[in-house]
Amino acid sequence: QVQLQESGPGLVKPSQTLSLTCTVSGGSISSGSYYWSWIRQPAGKGLEWIGRIYTSGSTNYNPSLKSRVTISVDTSKNQFSLKLSSVTAADTAVYYCARGGSRWLAYFDYWGQGTLVTVSS
Amino acid sequence: QSVLTQPPSVSAAPGQKVTISCSGSSSNIGNNYVSWYQQLPGTAPKLLIYDNNKRPSGIPDRFSGSKSGTSATLGITGLQTGDEADYYCGTWDSSLSGWVFGGGTKLTVL
Numbered sequence: 001q002v003q004l005q006e007s008g009p010g011l012v013k014p015s016q017t018l019s020l021t022c023t024v025s026g027g028s029i030s031s032g033s034y035y036w037s038w039i040r041q042p043a044g045k046g047l048e049w050i051g052r053i054y055t056s057g058s059t060n061y062n063p064s065l066k067s068r069v070t071i072s073v074d075t076s077k078n079q080f081s082l083k084l085s086s087v088t089a090a091d092t093a094v095y096y097c098a099r100g101g102s103r104w105l106a107y108f109d110y111w112g113q114g115t116l117v118t119v120s121s
Numbered sequence: 122q123s124v125l126t127q128p129p130s131v132s133a134a135p136g137q138k139v140t141i142s143c144s145g146s147s148s149n150i151g152n153n154y155v156s157w158y159q160q161l162p163g164t165a166p167k168l169l170i171y172d173n174n175k176r177p178s179g180i181p182d183r184f185s186g187s188k189s190g191t192s193a194t195l196g197i198t199g200l201q202t203g204d205e206a207d208y209y210c211g212t213w214d215s216s217l218s219g220w221v222f223g224g225g226t227k228l229t230v231l
Contacts, residue, residue, distance in 0.1 A: 037220070046123060046209065046222055046223070046224045046225045047158075047166065047209055047211070047222040047225070048222070049211075049219055049220035049221070049222065051219075052220075060218055060219060061219070062217075062219050063217055063218075063219065096165055096166070101220060102213075103153060103213040103215075104154075106153060106154035106155075106156060106171065106172065106212065106213055107154075107156040107168055107171035107172070107211075108156070108158070108166070108168060108211070109168050109171075109177065111165040111166055111167070112165065113164075113165055114165050
């Protein structure tokens with residue numbers, strides 16, 4: 001059973017960079033033709049896809065966030081990471097990592113529990 | 122403003138049936154697979170339906186999905202109080218080259 005766990009600071013100051021890591025257990029991040037994605041959800045609002053990475057390192061980002069987002073993968077640690085720069089209060093949300101994001105394996109079948117990141121001074 | 126349009130809320134009595142619609146365009150629903158997610162309060166979303174109408178292992182057949190043109194529908198029969206949750210549709214958008222979700226629908230089982 002694949003499991004994902006987000007980790008990182010719960011509080012980030014405005015204008016700084018949000019950094020989160022997702023650790024995958026119960027299977028290799030390199031096995032199968034899967035993408036690995038970050039998705040966020042502001043309190044009381046819907047889901048927003050942030051971006052995805054393939055184990056080759058190939059990435060795609062939400063156009064609305066593209067200028068501020070970097071997703072990377074470390075296959076040796078079975079982890080992938082998110083960096084979001086120049087954050088504002090609008091970036092306050094629960095951040096989820098998930099397996100999926102392909103157009104063809106078109107679903108997110110495993111999710112982390114989510115981690116709340118608050119942007120505040 | 123979400124790319125995919127869902128009704129904000131639906132409600133029905135226990136044991137009844139409810140449907141939740143998800144409307145998009147040719148760049149998303151019209152030419153890509155749709156998946157549905159259930160989000161119980163305070164928890165992460167859970168995959169309910171994938172490839173428009175397939176259920177992952179462990180999802181009861183009370184949940185069904187369909188797609189026609191640029192719209193998709195989630196159906197839930199034999200409603201239970203435990204089905205009260207937010208439901209989201211999602212799909213790939215070929216114009217955006219990214220994933221898009223509906224705004225979510227809150228199901229109340231009266």
